[in-house]
Amino acid sequence: MEKITNYGPILIRKGPYKGRIGYYDDTDMDGKLIIYPNVPIYCSDYYKVSQSAATSVIPTACLAERLSDIDHELYKNCSLEHLPAEEEIMLLHERTFCSDMLTARHLRSMQKFQDQNKTEVFISHSSVDLAFSRAIATDLMDAGFSVFLDDWSINIGERIFEKISTxxxxxxxxxxxISKDYLKSVCCTDEWGAFYGKALHDKSCVIYPIIIDDSVPPALISQIKYLRFNGDEYASALSTLLRSLRKQFSK
Structure with a gap:
């Protein structure tokens, strides 16, 4: 079990507040963590959770997913008005906190991206899955890897095919x-097909299939061990992916 000692952002993993993200600011007499929905200077309401229910590891995709969940909850409340005013205020504070964290991560990754002079990891994705791909790219760059993500790597006026080939x-x-949209995309098939051919001749090249829905990988890829990135499995799957990448690039 992770022992949380440093004040700062926290993800609640289980219990009545599961999925919420907040700021750990103090511990009560019973050893429970006092979590605010935003930096304490901005709000006074808080909730308490046990050490075992929280983690300081917050993957970027979890931030994006939590923002989406909050927006959905607030949107429902606009039409049904089922939330107490205090709960709505807590959600608004949490939304601001998550949005600020996500923006800061993307800006930090963009700065790192501008400074990189080589590409180690190519992220192949459907345009429909761009938000998830940005989250993965951000987590990889935070871990020290340089990435190719078409949304960041191709500037206006540049030849798309040439940049992807490079x-x-x-x-x-x-x-x-991998998703249902990925499997329908001709461009995505061209990307992984080209790299698959490259990997057949260069054993230092590795394909990491990530499945984000209930899709089945293509026949040629099904022989490769894959990861499922969905729900509560994201953090552990990301850890496994990073461990494999570090092992590959340490050789």
């Missing part, structure tokens, strides 16, 4: 963000 040639790892 990214595939430079990269030693391909992350396939």
């Amino acid at each position: 990214g595939l040639c430079e990269s030693k790892a391909l992350i396939m963000i």
